[in-house]
Amino acid sequence: MALQNTLKALADPIRREILNLLKEGSMSAGEITNYFDVTAASISRHLSVLKDADLIRDTRDGKYIIYELNASVLEEIMLWITELKGDGRND
Amino acid sequence: MALQNTLKALADPIRREILNLLKEGSMSAGEITNYFDVTAASISRHLSVLKDADLIRDTRDGKYIIYELNASVLEEIMLWITELKGDGRND
DNA sequence: TTAACATTTAACCTAAATGTTAATTGTATT
DNA sequence: AATACAATTAACATTTAGGTTAAATGTTAA
Numbered sequence A, B: 001m002a003l004q005n006t007l008k009a010l011a012d013p014i015r016r017e018i019l020n021l022l023k024e025g026s027m028s029a030g031e032i033t034n035y036f037d038v039t040a041a042s043i044s045r046h047l048s049v050l051k052d053a054d055l056i057r058d059t060r061d062g063k064y065i066i067y068e069l070n071a072s073v074l075e076e077i078m079l080w081i082t083e084l085k086g087d088g089r090n091d
Numbered sequence C: 001t002t003a004a005c006a007t008t009t010a011a012c013c014t015a016a017a018t019g020t021t022a023a024t025t026g027t028a029t030t
Numbered sequence D: 001a002a003t004a005c006a007a008t009t010a011a012c013a014t015t016t017a018g019g020t021t022a023a024a025t026g027t028t029a030a
Helices: A002-010 A013-024 A029-034 A040-052 A071-084 B002-010 B013-024 B029-034 B040-052 B071-084
Strands: A056-061 A064-069 B056-061 B064-069
Touching (some): A002 A013, A002 A040, A002 A071, A002 B002, A002 B013, A013 A029, A013 A040, A013 A056, A013 B002, A013 B071, A029 A040, A029 A064, A071 B013, B002 B013, B002 B040, B002 B071, B013 B029, B013 B040, B013 B056, B029 B040, B029 B064, B040 B056
Antiparallel strands (some): A056 A064, B056 B064
8 A cells, every 4th residue: 555655746847846856955844845836735735645655754942843865765656667567687 | 838738647545546457457447447436538538538648558359448558758767766866967 | 802814614506427227339140 | 241359548536646825834033
């Protein structure tokens, strides 16, 4: 079920862009929101999807909630793809 | 965008299972259908989603349509993930 | 305590995805 | 040509996803 959650989370362009942003460094929900043309509420839901997929982690810092990337779960996708491509490497 | 199509196609358990089946070898739409509890029409649509994402290819053989895996497009996902994990370069 | 700010949650709407059955298309067989 | 078979497409119902605004929650500071 983890793979399912992860892939569903990645199948949205805004969520992928959020991950790309967080790759550069942690930031608050509000900062993240500034990068997009949708409401804070919408971003908040995207963040919760990413969090459920364990792709990001959050910590509260005063009145801000800071999000950081957790790329480790992507390992599972890499593995699944690698198996699908055949156990031998051909590139 | 290709990555978007690919990830959306992968974000469905039936479609992932179809890819796993095709990894073992090509088969017809009917054969694929036998592995699932949904109708042939439903599988046919799943196949078209996979085909649009270029994850599979089809060739007609008489009254059968044979599907085969095309795992090469998964390379793009691998690359995107690798970059996200920081093992690659930024965009 | 109250006000202001950051963020999330709730309620609602619309669009997209997935499933079904029925009709259609394409091919083979008689 | 007529029938049967394989598969797709069309029409429709239901579910899920993503967006909005408004209300609720949590925190800081006057």
